[in-house]
Amino acid sequence: MSRPGLLAMDSYQLAKYATPVPCYICDGVNATNAELCRHCQAPMALAHQVQQNVTPQMVAVLGTTGSGKTVYIGMLTDMLSRYSNELQLLARGAFSISLQQATAGALSQCEFPLKTPNEPDRWNWVHSRVLVPKKNQKIELIMPDVAGEALMEEIEHPHSYPVIRAFLGKCTAVLILIDIEGLDEGCDDQDYFGMKIITYLNEMNSDPKTGWGSRPISIVFTKSDQCDACFEDPVGFARQRTPGLFKQCGERLRRCRFFASSVAGACAFEVSREGRFRVPLRIEPRGITEPFIWLIHQLTGTK
Numbered sequence: 001m002s003r004p005g006l007l008a009m010d011s012y013q014l015a016k017y018a019t020p021v022p023c024y025i026c027d028g029v030n031a032t033n034a035e036l037c038r039h040c041q042a043p044m045a046l047a048h049q050v051q052q053n054v055t056p057q058m059v060a061v062l063g064t065t066g067s068g069k070t071v072y073i074g075m076l077t078d079m080l081s082r083y084s085n086e087l088q089l090l091a092r093g094a095f096s097i098s099l100q101q102a103t104a105g106a107l108s109q110c111e112f113p114l115k116t117p118n119e120p121d122r123w124n125w126v127h128s129r130v131l132v133p134k135k136n137q138k139i140e141l142i143m144p145d146v147a148g149e150a151l152m153e154e155i156e157h158p159h160s161y162p163v164i165r166a167f168l169g170k171c172t173a174v175l176i177l178i179d180i181e182g183l184d185e186g187c188d189d190q191d192y193f194g195m196k197i198i199t200y201l202n203e204m205n206s207d208p209k210t211g212w213g214s215r216p217i218s219i220v221f222t223k224s225d226q227c228d229a230c231f232e233d234p235v236g237f238a239r240q241r242t243p244g245l246f247k248q249c250g251e252r253l254r255r256c257r258f259f260a261s262s263v264a265g266a267c268a269f270e271v272s273r274e275g276r277f278r279v280p281l282r283i284e285p286r287g288i289t290e291p292f293i294w295l296i297h298q299l300t301g302t303k
């Protein structure tokens with residue numbers, strides 16, 4: 001015979017999982033305990049980390065595959081989080097430090113980091129607080145390291161990577177990386193890439209006041225360790241070597257500036273059974289922080 005008793009019902013605990021949480025990148029609705037957005041695969045940690053009274057700005061680093069995005073973002077975050085007086089970076093959430101750690105780790109062993117996988121759930125999303133000490137200003141920033149192949153796919157076939165489109169739609173500034181190595185021997189793929197990305201952004205939002213024509217854009221010539229002339233005069237270099245991009249910038253962008261950057265002081269090639277790989281012989285960052293600092297000053301109105 002069974003005796004009557006009281007049994008506590010735990011089903012109310014499930015109620016909290018029914019509260020939908022919007023993804024910070026695409027606004028798609030997800031369950032509270034989702035790790036990745038089920039619509040665009042962006043980490044849901046971004047939505048949880050963002051405080052209600054702080055709206056993070058989104059900044060994109062765009063470039064073809066192999067143009068140096070991962071090396072650039074990794075080195076930039078490493079430099080700004082350690083020893084910059086002009087601007088300081090504080091990572092929000094441990095996962096924001098992974099890219100910096102992977103890049104610094106690889107470079108310290110005289111290697112370059114691995115190519116970024118095409119799957120959005122494997123990208124590193126750097127979420128940080130940026131401080132401008134002299135002006136006592138701070139902003140929150142989200143800056144992912146996207147794969148160049150995925151980016152090109154989205155530019156050539158819009159909507160193939162919804163996460164890229166959603167993210168770029170919310171960006172307030174971009175850094176466009178142009179690989180100067182790709183400009184050698186009369187190859188103009190990098191010039192075409194620059195023109196395509198500016199056209200893509202302008203088509204996305206061409207409003208004269210809020211569109212891309214009035215948002216800050218840094219054009220960064222990467223791997224400039226291979227060309228002193230580029231460091232000496234990035235504008236002259238752009239005019240001569242990327243004439244299509246230079247013209248588009250002059251005609252369509254009101255807040256655009258050219259920069260030269262490099263991470264490696266000198267490189268060599270290592271030949272193994274897997275192929276021929278470039279290895280950095282010494283790390284000598286040049287022009288890494290300048291394009292980013294200029295963007296932040298543009299965003300905060302501090303210069």
Ligand SMILES: Nc1nc2c(ncn2[C@@H]2O[C@H](COP(=O)(O)OP(=O)(O)OP(=O)(O)O)[C@@H](O)[C@H]2O)c(=O)[nH]1
Nearest residue numbers: 065066067068069070071112116148262263264278
């Ligand atoms: N000489 C020189 N080579 C560099 C420099 N930075 C990157 N590289 C070379 O460019 C390659 C690609 O760099 P990544 O940062 O992985 O390029 P990525 O744009 O992230 O490429 P995806 O992940 O495919 O989109 C490296 O493996 C190096 O061979 C640099 O400052 N100088």
Ligand SMILES: [Mg+2]
Nearest residue numbers: 069070115116
């Ligand atoms: Mg990469």
Ligand SMILES: [Zn+2]
Nearest residue numbers: 023026037040
């Ligand atoms: Zn999403």
